[in-house]
Amino acid sequence: MSAINNGSRFSRFSQAAARMSGGPRAFMLALSIVGVWGLSGPLFDFNDTWQLVINTGTTIITFLMVFLIQNTQNRDTQAMQIKLDELIWATREAHNSLLDLEELEAEDLERIRARYTDLAKRARDELRSRPDVDTRNAESRDPGA
The missing domain is CATH 1.20.58 (Methane Monooxygenase Hydroxylase; Chain G, domain 1)
Known part of the structure; x- marks a missing residue:
């Protein structure tokens, strides 16, 4: 280089x-x-x-x-x-395989995005199902509290 x-x-x-x-x-x-x-x-x-x-x-x-x-x-x-x-x-x-994604066609990007959307949904569902984690107001809570 x-x-x-x-x-x-x-x-x-x-x-x-x-x-x-x-x-x-x-x-x-x-x-x-x-x-x-x-x-x-x-x-x-x-x-x-x-x-x-x-x-x-x-x-x-x-x-x-x-x-x-x-x-x-x-x-x-x-x-x-x-x-x-x-x-x-x-x-x-x-x-x-996610390297250089900006070069892919829109359909390919949508397919990959849908997969990650599904992964995120499953992860949130799993988090909500755990009794030891309170996710009700996670966005508004102070992380240092």
């Missing part, structure tokens, strides 16, 4: 843009732009060009942000899948 590289220019750019656009400064900048635009309405008699400026600007920014957000989301998802695959692989009792 090679040393970790910093990725392509686009990856670095999209990561930086996603970090900056998701912060309070970006929100305040956007709010300020909308405020200045709104306050300038009387100066331009609220004409069509005045409205077109904000509509065009927001459309362009939204269009570009969709791609940046999707790129960031794809990388985050891939990293999370790799981490989950590593945990499955490293756990002796885990089924290695």
Whole structure:
């Protein structure tokens, strides 16, 4: 395995843009732009060009942000899948057949999900049938109590 590289220019750019656009400064900048635009309405008699400026600007920014957000989301998802695959692989009792599930077809995923849903139901039923375990309000109880 090679040393970790910093990725392509686009990856670095999209990561930086996603970090900056998701912060309070970006929100305040956007709010300020909308405020200045709104306050300038009387100066331009609220004409069509005045409205077109904000509509065009927001459309362009939204269009570009969709791609940046999707790129960031794809990388985050891939990293999370790799981490989950590593945990499955490293756990002796885990089924290695669950590695790389995101590559399966929807029907296969549904079949596997149904099996695990059934296993969970049976485990809950078994837990409820044990007289030494009170499961009535397990979600709301303080684990340290």
